[in-house]
Amino acid sequence: MNELLSVENLHKHYEIKKLFHSSRQLKAINDISFHLSKNENLGIVGESGCGKSTLAKVLTKLENKTSGEIEINGKKIDLVDKNEFHSLIQMVFQDPYQSLNPRKKALDIIADPLVINTQLSGDERKNKVIEMMKKVGLREEFASRYPHHFSGGQRQRLGIARALMLHPKILILDEPVSALDVSIQAQVLNLLLELQQEFQLSYIFISHDLSVIQHMSDRILVMYLGRIVEYGSRDEIFNKPLHPYTKILLESAPKTNREKISHHVLNGELPSALNLPKGCAFAPRCPIASDQCKHEVPELKNIHNRDVACFNA
């Protein structure tokens, strides 16, 4: 079987309780379905607050889902035992300055997954760590240094090495390069592509930077306020976006190509997830919203080889 991960009708709701108020539901993830095959990269785009990071947390079991099915390697996520789960899916975090323990040496940071999930001796662990450090482009003598000795790019390499220690099949990358300088971004992206070949990895690549998503993904999932608005292959979505939100997102990204610059500005901001509009969540900001959009929630339907949730696409 080719499908590594499949997600069906996933929901994640948070209960918000306030003194003297009835509790309210925050729908962080609302009916999301997708799948991921071996060696494939799925890009997830959307503005902050759209549920990208919550999705990553649910997939790595850092948060429990409210409802829906997640199957990993053909098994239901709840039935996979902890050790096996950790050797299937791992995560690299956004901020390399906050995701590494400042009191631990690089060696201990990278060795942590081995300590927790294996019975290897100290020497064996050390050998594995050094081997992995070389693969991510860190020199052996760095092993005894603390995180503050490393630059941003090197720290992100540490984070990647840690995530790869158990040889997972899926790596979730939550904005892995957004904290890095432009010239360092390219180095880390290249490293990720090389590692993908070497370890036969599948990536779930979360980013708000469309050029990074375009470069790294095979398929793209565009989210808005917890829902999928468009889901399809990279070429379909970048060459001919159908959902008005995807179109505006693509137009908003700064471009160096002057002929392609659009002067269209998306008005307004993301509404609060606690107070979702009645119909399509994007309708209040949408340039082509009709009456129907304000009252009904559009279903995902397949148009031109991709799924779009829009009445007017």
Add this chain to the structure above:
Amino acid sequence: MKTPLLSVKDLNIYFHSDNVQRPIHAIRDLSFSIMEGEMLGVVGESGSGKSITNLALMGLLGESAKISAMECKFNNKNLLSLTQSQWQSVRGGEIAMIFQDPMTALNPFLTVEFQLVEVILAHNSDKLNKRQAIDKALDLLNQVGISSPKERLKSYPFELSGGMAQRVMIAMAISTNPKLLIADEPTTALDVTIQKQILTLIKELQIKKNMAVILVTHDLGVVSEFSERTQVMYAGEIIESGSTHQIINHPRHPYTLGLLSSRPGAIARNAKTLLPSIGGIVPAFHQRPNGCQFNPRCQFVKADCQNHQIEFIEGSRCLYPLSVALERSST
């Protein structure tokens, strides 16, 4: 010829510290100028000296900084010889600044109204009383496109989104009708759609108020959309400057070329192929190389690049400037 609003010639900034023997030479021979009402893009990575230059122009560098320049003239004033009390009217009055992270730039304990009125009354050229200052604050929030400004005046910063907080910062900056606005990475912390809103707002204000803007960013895409003229900084020097169009399409310095081609999506290429990245990192201030600052990372480096300091000639600081035309990506 018109005289520029701000003209800087051979600006050098040194930092003294007890831990290091010789002073750190952070900014070297920086020369640039900006005309009234013009937008100048400044591009560089962290450690390139963008922020130190801005702080020097605002008179905000501490005692440990030693600033020298042939000329540092703003609106016929020599910025380097201003006294503290003269700075009070220039800083925030004639030169205003907005910062990268609007959330940390606003005081979390005070309302938007308090913070706006404080600025208006501090630079009170129209002799407004408090009530009039509140009216002006309301008008400013309107000008920067904040919806329901009356309620927003009573808000605390945590009740604002990042985009709204940045609009409040802009309102504060333009409250004194500055001649020069320094925008230091104003949209780095924001989403792309909000980034476009904020940059468009700054552009509109620049034109409407005939205000000069220094737009600092690490994103070449941002300058190519918004500024006519751009300078690229690396390790405390300007390594290339000229019209944005020229720099983006025909970069002359290998570093600019590297920045452009390592940007995913800037140049036509297939997905999931390796990007031409620049190896290594920006050197720390105390570990600067001899000769050209970029030579250890440069793919075109030659022997004499390492020997002597490189002059800034015809728009670039390179002994062997490139002549290339970049192939644009189709998306």
